[in-house]
Amino acid sequence: MLTHAFIIPLIMAVSFLVILAVGKRLPRGGSEIGIAAVAVCFVLALASGYGWYDRTNHPPEVDHATEEAHATGEAAAGEQVDEDEAAADDEHADEAAAGEDDGHGSEEAHHVVPPVIRNVTWFQHDGVVVTVGTMVDGLTVMMLIVVTFISLLVHVYSSDYVAGDRRYTHYYGFLSLFTASMLMFVLTENTLQLIVGWELVGLCSFALIGHWWEEKPNSDAALKAFLTNRVGDVGLLVGMITLYFSAGGTFDITTINTLANSGEISHTALLVASLCLITAVMSKSGQFILHTWLPDAMAGPTPVSALIHAATMVVAGIYMVARLYPVFWHGLSIGSSNVNALAVVGTVTLLFGALLAFVQSDIKKVLAYSTVSQLGFMVMALGVGAWTAAVFHLFTHAFFKACLFLGAGSMSHACHHSFDMKADYGNLRKHMPWTYRTFMVATAALMGIPGFAGFWSKDEILSGAYQLGGPGGYKAMLVIGVIGAMCTAAYMTRAIWYCFFGEERGAAAAHTPHESGPRIVIPLVILAVLAAVAGFANLPNTGVLSFVPDVAALRFEHYVEPTSAWFPSTNLVGPEFHHPEFSLVIAIVSSALAILAAALVYGWYWKGLGPHGLTERSRLARAGYRLLENKYYLDYLYTDVIVGAVKGPIARAAYWVNQNVIDGVVNFVGTTTTRVGEFVYHRIDQGVVDGTVKGSGLVASATGQILRKAQTGKVQTYGAYLFGAATVLAAVFVVIASAS
Numbered sequence: 155m156l157t158h159a160f161i162i163p164l165i166m167a168v169s170f171l172v173i174l175a176v177g178k179r180l181p182r183g184g185s186e187i188g189i190a191a192v193a194v195c196f197v198l199a200l201a202s203g204y205g206w207y208d209r210t211n212h213p214p215e216v217d218h219a220t221e222e223a224h225a226t227g228e229a230a231a232g233e234q235v236d237e238d239e240a241a242a243d244d245e246h247a248d249e250a251a252a253g254e255d256d257g258h259g260s261e262e263a264h265h266v267v268p269p270v271i272r273n274v275t276w277f278q279h280d281g282v283v284v285t286v287g288t289m290v291d292g293l294t295v296m297m298l299i300v301v302t303f304i305s306l307l308v309h310v311y312s313s314d315y316v317a318g319d320r321r322y323t324h325y326y327g328f329l330s331l332f333t334a335s336m337l338m339f340v341l342t343e344n345t346l347q348l349i350v351g352w353e354l355v356g357l358c359s360f361a362l363i364g365h366w367w368e369e370k371p372n373s374d375a376a377l378k379a380f381l382t383n384r385v386g387d388v389g390l391l392v393g394m395i396t397l398y399f400s401a402g403g404t405f406d407i408t409t410i411n412t413l414a415n416s417g418e419i420s421h422t423a424l425l426v427a428s429l430c431l432i433t434a435v436m437s438k439s440g441q442f443i444l445h446t447w448l449p450d451a452m453a454g455p456t457p458v459s460a461l462i463h464a465a466t467m468v469v470a471g472i473y474m475v476a477r478l479y480p481v482f483w484h485g486l487s488i489g490s491s492n493v494n495a496l497a498v499v500g501t502v503t504l505l506f507g508a509l510l511a512f513v514q515s516d517i518k519k520v521l522a523y524s525t526v527s528q529l530g531f532m533v534m535a536l537g538v539g540a541w542t543a544a545v546f547h548l549f550t551h552a553f554f555k556a557c558l559f560l561g562a563g564s565m566s567h568a569c570h571h572s573f574d575m576k577a578d579y580g581n582l583r584k585h586m587p588w589t590y591r592t593f594m595v596a597t598a599a600l601m602g603i604p605g606f607a608g609f610w611s612k613d614e615i616l617s618g619a620y621q622l623g624g625p626g627g628y629k630a631m632l633v634i635g636v637i638g639a640m641c642t643a644a645y646m647t648r649a650i651w652y653c654f655f656g657e658e659r660g661a662a663a664a665h666t667p668h669e670s671g672p673r674i675v676i677p678l679v680i681l682a683v684l685a686a687v688a689g690f691a692n693l694p695n696t697g698v699l700s701f702v703p704d705v706a707a708l709r710f711e712h713y714v715e716p717t718s719a720w721f722p723s724t725n726l727v728g729p730e731f732h733h734p735e736f737s738l739v740i741a742i743v744s745s746a747l748a749i750l751a752a753a754l755v756y757g758w759y760w761k762g763l764g765p766h767g768l769t770e771r772s773r774l775a776r777a778g779y780r781l782l783e784n785k786y787y788l789d790y791l792y793t794d795v796i797v798g799a800v801k802g803p804i805a806r807a808a809y810w811v812n813q814n815v816i817d818g819v820v821n822f823v824g825t826t827t828t829r830v831g832e833f834v835y836h837r838i839d840q841g842v843v844d845g846t847v848k849g850s851g852l853v854a855s856a857t858g859q860i861l862r863k864a865q866t867g868k869v870q871t872y873g874a875y876l877f878g879a880a881t882v883l884a885a886v887f888v889v890i891a892s893a894s
Contacts (some may be wrong), residue, residue: 155202156209156270156290159341160197162202162298166334177323178752180809188326189309192333196302206295210713213267216724224678268718269294271343282403289343289407292714293476293545297340300552300666305333311560312457315567315672325365325455332358332458336466340473344405344450345394352390352438352470359467363454368627382447386437393430396423397481407477409679411720414480424485431474431481432495438576439471440526441533442503446788451511452518459518463525464556469548473530476545479536483722488539488730490624492597497537501631504530506786510639513782515576517562520649522602527638531615534635538628540618540734542692542711549710550599550688554608555595557681564589564674566654568667569660575652578660582653585667588675590654592682597650599685601752603642604745610689612639613741613863617734636744640751647755653758694736697763794810854882870879 155161169191177184273287288294288568309329316325335358339351351580364376394405400423414421435441440448448468452459462468475482475496486494507526514520526550535544562573565582568589572578583590601607602613616639619632657663669675694698695707711733715721722731757763768774784790 155198155615156205157272159198159202159290159294159298160272160288161200163334163337163341165191165195165727166330166337170334173323173327173330177327181592183322183352184326185309185313185322188330190308190311191330191332192302192306192309192550195333195337196299196306197303199298202297203286203289203295204293206290207713209270209291210267216387222389222742239395239522264679266717267291269716271408275345283342284346284405286339287343287526290341291718293716293717295475296545296549296710296714297473298337299332300549301336301340303718304552304556305329305461307556307560308457308461310458311677312455315457315563316669319455321365325362328358328361328365329458329461330363332409332461332466336470337471337498338693342407342832344407345397345410346405348407348474349390349394352434352474353387355467356380356387356438359451359462362458362462363451365454369453372453375447375450379447379451382444383437386434386444388435388577389430389433393427393434396430397429397476400424404843408718411478411480414484415720416587419484419485421484424481426485428482428485430494431478432499434473435533436499437471438474439529439717440503440507441471441499441530442506442526443788445503445526446492446785446792447506448790449519449522452516452522456559456566457516458558459522460556462564463522464552468525468529469532469552472529472536472544472548475533475536476541479541480722481722482536483539485729488623489722492624492626493630494537497628497631499533499536500530500533500537500635503527503576504531504638505634505641508638508645510782510785511645512641513779514715516573517565517575517579517653518559518573520575520645521555521562523556524558524642527642528555529712530602531612531635531638534631535615538615538619538631539622539732540615540729542609542715542733543614543618544818545714546692546710547615548610549691550607550611553681553688554596554599554606554685557592557678557685558600560678561589561593561596562672564670564678565667567670567674569662570665572661574660575649576659578652578657578662579661580599580659582658582662583655585662588669589678592675595655595682596685597646599689601646602639602745602748604741605686605689607685607687607689609741609745610692613736613744614692614694614734616740616744617737620737620740621731621734632740635894636747639744643748643752644755647752648759651755651759696735698738699736746801814870 164613169187171185173184177187180186216365251650271287271288271290272805273285276284276286278284309326312325312329319325320627334357335351335354339348339355342348342351360376363379366372367373367376371829397419400406400419401413406409410419414424433444436444437447440540448463451462454462481488482496486496488494488496501762504527507523507530511520511523511527514523528547532544532547532551535547539868565579565586566573568582568586595606599608602609616632616635619635621627661677693702693703695702751881758766764772769779781787
């Protein structure tokens with residue numbers, strides 16, 4: 155499957171076409187096609203995972219020179235890594251091992267395992283060969299499994315949640331296309347394909363967010379998502395163009411990364427490209443200040459929200475940075491600095507996003523701002539050099555965030571389709587026990603409670619902020635990261651109170667809630683189990699966890715982190731790349747502070763402790779609440795100031811200039827031309843030109859009359875004329891001769 159991975163997105167693309175063609179004539183409106191297609195894709199993704207597992211455990215015999223040559227594109231276009239290489243025995247694997255153990259896992263982590271690349275020529279122009287194909291490595295395989303798995307559960311869940319929808323077939327068609335676009339995006343082997351996949355994901359999200367476009371807020375949310383992402387797409391295009399020319403005219407990702415590692419691309423070019431691509435990440439992955447579209451995207455169906463926030467659109471930016479990591483590593487000097495643009499963007503986002511979740515009444519918006527915050531953790535991790543921690547958090551986050559969103563949909567299903575947890579929920583644990591249990595497990599994972607999935611990935615990020623980078627590490631990012639983790643625990647405890655405790659309110663009181671059906675509950679249970687155990691995929695075996703056997707330690711890192719020449723590593727081309735080690739102190743402190751924050755909120759809501767009515771008594775507290783309630787006034791800035799200025803004063807000024815300046819100039823030129831024309835006609839054409847012509851005619855006519863009278867026909871008269879002329883001519887000669 156490693157060389158035929160293109161089949162996976164192809165199946166979903168065909169599913170999209172078939173659903174739109176015949177879906178309405180099928181018993182289940184086309185949902186059966188979408189579910190069957192994504193189930194097959196999930197099985198094929200697992201087969202790809204097994205293929206990569208086998209390839210990693212039995213690496214092909216590749217020396218560094220050969221591997222680097224392949225990565226830099228010296229092989230002929232269309233060449234692919236032979237699948238048979240994966241059958242090389244352990245002796246070859248040992249020969250391929252390079253470097254010494256760095257104390258972070260066994261020597262198997264240093265095997266050179268090149269990606270499996272398959273491509274064909276797309277087109278040629280002026281000697282530039284552009285290919286289209288797939289590149290499969292550990293990162294790709296992990297994303298294939300996560301995307302197909304979450305999409306499968308969303309497809310099954312949707313068959314109940316959107317049953318009877320007015321555009322049921324349309325919904326499933328675009329759900330298939332959405333999945334196909336993301337799968338194509340993660341399989342890309344060049345930046346041109348990456349741009350295509352990036353835009354397709356955005357297009358599908360636009361269609362699904364605005365699924366119920368008859369309601370204006372829904373269509374507005376879709377347009378907002380589309381337009382905000384276009385802002386970041388400018389940065390994407392500029393960054394990719396910069397990389398294309400600075401890498402010698404190639405779109406090949408492995409070539410660009412290897413050249414960046416080997417120093418053949420200037421630092422200035424890498425810095426410019428990195429900053430431009432960060433803009434793209436800010437829009438697509440909801441980073442501050444271009445995150446404003448993400449909460450509004452909750453206007454779409456809840457299963458779509460789960461898919462967008464857990465495994466597809468918003469993680470596209472994270473994946474892009476992870477795939478082009480050497481560009482950012484060298485361009486931003488990640489390994490040797492204490493602060494850089496990527497780390498700052500992620501750190502600001504994780505804190506500001508978490509604070510906004512405190513003042514939301516809509517449970518989906520609480521989870522949306524939670525996603526913004528967690529994406530900030532991933533970007534911060536990439537910014538401090540903790541590549542594996544960032545990707546691992548992407549992996550664990552997919553499970554518990556999908557569970558939370560689908561749990562919110564389950565509660566809405568039981569509460570008259572309302573998401574207002576303050577007005578329409580309360581005491582739902584008694585009516586919806588399975589939704590309550592799964593939501594609690596996923597919340598524990600999100601809060602980073604020890605043992606749950608989120609704890610292991612978030613702790614590795616915090617350890618990376620403390621241990622990596624230049625002298626002193628990224629200490630500021632560590633502190634803000636811990637504060638962000640505390641905020642996460644606090645706002646999720648608040649959400650649990652409003653949803654599952656207290657008195658029943660609004661719709662929950664008027665309509666007796668009931669547990670959802672099996673097509674909703676079973677996906678919740680599966681996701682909750684993974685939210686509890688997925689963190690064990692990358693257990694460390696250092697310090698107090700040294701008892702973890704090597705065979706079970708750091709499995710995620712071993713199978714997902716690249717070891718080819720295009721990735722910064724300790725044993726290949728590029729700077730020294732370290733991994734953070736498990737820190738018991740950081741784990742205890744961060745967990746204790748998160749639990750403390752949850753306990754404070756528990757005391758506030760459950761026990762009625764604390765200074766209630768603070769915003770009424772304190773002007774500072776009231777100002778802070780208003781700032782959060784108005785989302786830092788960013789929507790006001792974009793909508794009222796920028797867009798309002800374009801639609802208002804700037805538009806009026808442009809109209810005035812058009813009417814008074816441009817039209818004035820045009821009118822002046824027209825009037826002046828008319829007057830000049832009249833002057834030329836009356837004075838010059840009629841007076842001078844016509845006068846001259848008429849005068850010449852009169853002179854000729856008069857002269858003719860005089861000469862006509864001289865024509866008498868008498869010989870003596872003509873002789874007199876000749877004699878007179880000869881006399882005049884002789885006189886002239888005499889005068890000339892006397893003068894000389």
